[in-house]
Amino acid sequence: MSKNILIVYAHPEPSSVTCQMVEAAADTLEDQGHHVMRSDLYGMKWKAVFDADDFPERANSERLSFVGESAHAYATGNQSSDVIAEQEKLKRADAVLLLFPLWWFGVPAILKGWIERVYAFGFGYGFKDGTNQHRYGEGLLKGKRALVCVMTGGPEADYGPRGINGPIEELLFPLTHGALFYPGMDVLPTHTVYGAAHFKTQMEVDQAKTVWCDRVNGLFTDTPIAYRRQNSGDYNGRQTLNAHLAPGQKGLSIHVAQ
Amino acid sequence: MSKNILIVYAHPEPSSVTCQMVEAAADTLEDQGHHVMRSDLYGMKWKAVFDADDFPERANSERLSFVGESAHAYATGNQSSDVIAEQEKLKRADAVLLLFPLWWFGVPAILKGWIERVYAFGFGYGFKDGTNQHRYGEGLLKGKRALVCVMTGGPEADYGPRGINGPIEELLFPLTHGALFYPGMDVLPTHTVYGAAHFKTQMEVDQAKTVWCDRVNGLFTDTPIAYRRQNSGDYNGRQTLNAHLAPGQKGLSIHVAQ
Numbered sequence: 001m002s003k004n005i006l007i008v009y010a011h012p013e014p015s016s017v018t019c020q021m022v023e024a025a026a027d028t029l030e031d032q033g034h035h036v037m038r039s040d041l042y043g044m045k046w047k048a049v050f051d052a053d054d055f056p057e058r059a060n061s062e063r064l065s066f067v068g069e070s071a072h073a074y075a076t077g078n079q080s081s082d083v084i085a086e087q088e089k090l091k092r093a094d095a096v097l098l099l100f101p102l103w104w105f106g107v108p109a110i111l112k113g114w115i116e117r118v119y120a121f122g123f124g125y126g127f128k129d130g131t132n133q134h135r136y137g138e139g140l141l142k143g144k145r146a147l148v149c150v151m152t153g154g155p156e157a158d159y160g161p162r163g164i165n166g167p168i169e170e171l172l173f174p175l176t177h178g179a180l181f182y183p184g185m186d187v188l189p190t191h192t193v194y195g196a197a198h199f200k201t202q203m204e205v206d207q208a209k210t211v212w213c214d215r216v217n218g219l220f221t222d223t224p225i226a227y228r229r230q231n232s233g234d235y236n237g238r239q240t241l242n243a244h245l246a247p248g249q250k251g252l253s254i255h256v257a258q
Numbered sequence: 259m260s261k262n263i264l265i266v267y268a269h270p271e272p273s274s275v276t277c278q279m280v281e282a283a284a285d286t287l288e289d290q291g292h293h294v295m296r297s298d299l300y301g302m303k304w305k306a307v308f309d310a311d312d313f314p315e316r317a318n319s320e321r322l323s324f325v326g327e328s329a330h331a332y333a334t335g336n337q338s339s340d341v342i343a344e345q346e347k348l349k350r351a352d353a354v355l356l357l358f359p360l361w362w363f364g365v366p367a368i369l370k371g372w373i374e375r376v377y378a379f380g381f382g383y384g385f386k387d388g389t390n391q392h393r394y395g396e397g398l399l400k401g402k403r404a405l406v407c408v409m410t411g412g413p414e415a416d417y418g419p420r421g422i423n424g425p426i427e428e429l430l431f432p433l434t435h436g437a438l439f440y441p442g443m444d445v446l447p448t449h450t451v452y453g454a455a456h457f458k459t460q461m462e463v464d465q466a467k468t469v470w471c472d473r474v475n476g477l478f479t480d481t482p483i484a485y486r487r488q489n490s491g492d493y494n495g496r497q498t499l500n501a502h503l504a505p506g507q508k509g510l511s512i513h514v515a516q
Contacts, residue, residue, distance in 0.1 A: 013322040064271040105432035109371030161508035174363035250419035
C-alpha cells in the first residue's frame with residue numbers, strides 16, 4: 001500500500017554523503033510506490049531562529065512568552081506560512097526520515113530550529129488539553145514512524161557503549177526520545193554512518209548507501225525502540241520510573257524497556 | 259584578582275527568567291571587580307545557520323566541505339567578522355557562562371549555531387596538529403572555566419535520575435562534555451532553574467536568582483565535573499574507556515570519574 005514519507009534533511013552540498021543518502025532513500029521508497037515529500041532545510045533557506053517574528057499577531061505584545069504565543073498562534077491560525085506547511089507535511093506523513101551530519105554531538109542548528117518552530121504548543125506538545133498528560137507515546141503524531149540517519153566524522157569506536165564521545169543513541173536521546181517519541185511517533189533504532197567525513201571513494205559511499213537502503217526497506221516492518229510510554233503505568237505520577245523497573249539503575253537507558 | 263567573564267545567552271525577552279539571571283550574574287561578578295563581556299545572541303541577531311556564507315574565500319569552490327573550509331578560513335584569516343569577534347571574546351575570557359531555556363531537551367538553535375560557527379577547525383577542534391589527539395581536557399580553551407545555567411519549563415522530578423525526560427546532566431552532556439570540556443574547559447556542574455515557565459511572582463524569580471548567584475560566587479572555586487581527560491590514560495587508544503574503570507558499565511555517566 002502506498003504511503004507518504006517526509007524526508008527532512010540538513011546539508012547544503014548536493015554531493016555530500018547526507019544528500020546522497022537522501023536520494024538513495026527517496027529512490028528506494030519511490031520504487032516501492034510510496035510518495036516522498038522533502039524538506040531540504042538548507043535549500044528552503046529555513047529560518048532557524050525561533051523568535052518574535054513567529055508571532056505576527058501577539059496575545060501579549062508587552063512580554064514575549066514562547067509557550068503562550070505559540071499556543072495562541074496555533075489555536076487562532078496565526079502561524080507563519082512556512083511553519084504551517086511543515087505541520088501539514090508532518091500530518092500527511094506515515095513516516096518521517098531525518099538525515100543530517102552530527103555537529104557537536106547533536107543536530108545542526110537549522111534542524112533544531114525546524115523542531116522548535118514547527119512543534120507548536122498544541123501540535124508538538126500540550127496535545128489535547130494543554131497539559132503533559134498526552135506525551136511520550138501519545139500525541140498528534142501517534143501512529144507515524146520515525147527513522148534517523150546520522151553521519152559522523154569520527155569512527156565507530158568513539159561512539160560505542162564505552163566510547164569517549166558517548167554512545168550515539170544516548171547523544172541523540174534528546175532527538176529520538178525527546179522530539180520524536182514525545183509527540184507519539186514510533187522511533188526505529190538510529191542508523192549511523194560512521195567516518196563519513198573520511199570517505200575517499202564513491203565506492204565507500206555506495207557501500208554505505210546499500211546498508212542504509214536495507215534499513216529504509218524495513219521502515220514499516222522493523223521493530224521500534226521500546227521506549228516506555230508515559231501512560232503505560234511504568235511511571236509514578238507520569239514522572240519517575242517505578243522502582244521495580246530497571247531497579248537501582250538510572251540514566252537515559254532505563255527509559256527503554258528490556 | 260579581576261577576571262574576564264563572557265556571558266553567552268539566548269532569550270529575546272528582557273524580562274524573561276533567562277535575562278534576569280544574566281543580569282543577576284553580571285551584577286554579582288562586576289561587584290567583585292570582574293569584567294563582564296556579553297554575547298546576547300538574540301540582541302546581536304546572531305546568524306544561526308552554518309553555511310557557505312561562512313566561507314567567503316573558498317579552498318574548494320566546487321564542493322562544500324565544512325571541515326575543509328573551516329580549517330582553510332581559520333588558517334588564512336578569512337572568517338566572517340562576527341565569528342572572529344566571538345573567538346576573541348572566548349580567548350580573552352577566564353570563564354564562560356551559558357544561559358538559555360531548555361528547548362526540546364537541548365540548547366536553542368541560535369546557541370547551537372553559535373557553537374557550530376565559532377568553533378572553527380583549529381579553534382574548537384583539530385587543535386594543534388589537526389588530529390583528535392588534543393581534545394577532552396586539552397585544547398585552545400584549556401584553563402578556562404564554564405558554567406551552564408538552564409531554565410526548564412517542567413518540574414525537577416521529570417529531570418531526576420529516574421525522571422521521564424532523562425537526567426538533566428545527561429541531556430546536556432553533548433554541551434557540557436561535548437562542546438565545553440572537548441576544547442579544554444573545566445566545566446562546573448550545571449545549574450538548573452526548574453519550572454521557570456511557571457513562575458508566577460517576582461519573588462519566585464528573586465529566590466531563583468539568589469540560589470544562582472551563590473553558584474556564580476563559586477565560579478572560580480567550585481570543583482568542576484570530573485570528566486575523564488582523553489590523554490589521562492583512562493582511554494584505550496584515546497577511544498574506549500579501559501575495562502578496569504567503571505567495570506561492566508556503559509553510557510554517558512562512565513566518563514565522569516568517581
